[in-house]
Amino acid sequence: xxxxxxxxxxxxxxxxxxxxxxxxxxxxxxxxxxxxxxxxxxxxxxxxxxxxxxxxxxxxxxxxxxxxxxxxxxxxxxxxxxxxxxxxxxxxxxxxxxxxxxxxxxxxxxxxxxxxxxxxxxxxxxxxxxxxxxxxxxxxxxxxxxxxxxxxxxxxxxxxxxxxxxxxxxxxxxxxxxxxxxxxxxxxxxxxxxxxxxxxxxxxxxxxxxxxxxxxxxxxxxxxxxxxxxxx
Numbered sequence: 652x653x654x655x656x657x658x659x660x661x662x663x664x665x666x667x668x669x670x671x672x673x674x675x676x677x678x679x680x681x682x683x684x685x686x687x688x689x690x691x692x693x694x695x696x697x698x699x700x701x702x703x704x705x706x707x708x709x710x711x712x713x714x715x716x717x718x719x720x721x722x723x724x725x726x727x728x729x730x731x732x733x734x735x736x737x738x739x740x741x742x743x744x745x746x747x748x749x750x751x752x753x754x755x756x757x758x759x760x761x762x763x764x765x766x767x768x769x770x771x772x773x774x775x776x777x778x779x780x781x782x783x784x785x786x787x788x789x790x791x792x793x794x795x796x797x798x799x800x801x802x803x804x805x806x807x808x809x810x811x812x813x814x815x816x817x818x819x820x821x822x823x824x825x826x827x828x829x830x831x832x833x834x835x836x837x838x839x840x841x842x843x844x845x846x847x848x849x850x851x852x853x854x855x856x857x858x859x860x861x862x863x864x865x866x867x868x869x870x871x872x873x874x875x876x877x878x879x880x881x882x883x
Contacts, residue, residue: 806855
């Protein structure tokens with residue numbers, strides 16, 4: 652007849668083994684998530700300084716897929732810094748000339764965006780890893796918006812006047828929060844929509860083609876500015 656201690660040991664062994672296996676799997680999952688995927692590395696390293704910007708409908712898979720967070724371990728890597736620099740060069744390039752860009756727009760399904768802070772002196776560009784909107788407030792505006800991924804369409808989009816955002820500081824790796832108003836709040840809402848696979852025309856009250864934007868893109872396209880790379 653087994654003693655109570657032996658019975659307890661027989662019960663504990665499979666429990667402990669299960670916990671050990673779970674710990675190993677969690678460690679493997681964390682290590683796996685703490686690096687860019689092979690396809691992401693290819694896009695980051697092989698892209699020119701001005702990256703190909705994904706557009707609908709041909710790039711629906713990447714633009715319609717909700718993104719993954721960026722582990723903090725990635726934010727101090729050379730690959731992350733390269734991606735950030737290329738994204739900024741892309742959105743500020745003459746052929747794009749945007750006010751914000753999200754990582755899915757360059758083929759990287761991660762929660763990352765650049766936003767031009769029109770609400771700050773000097774209107775600086777700022778980088779927002781793991782950007783989220785925590786709260787909306789104020790009335791709704793219905794101003795025209797365009798998107799680098801649905802050119803040359805524009806739409807009248809309902810947006811809240813104020814948002815509370817959170818993100819991971821790329822330097823300190825701490826979570827930060829801010830309350831943003833006005834036009835810059837609209838930019839944050841636009842870019843955060845990209846993280847969920849939504850583009851501005853999905854929310855539009857009305858949509859139209861911008862003749863001036865269409866003419867501008869046609870001019871750049873004649874030089875192959877929007878051509879998808881062969882390796883893509």
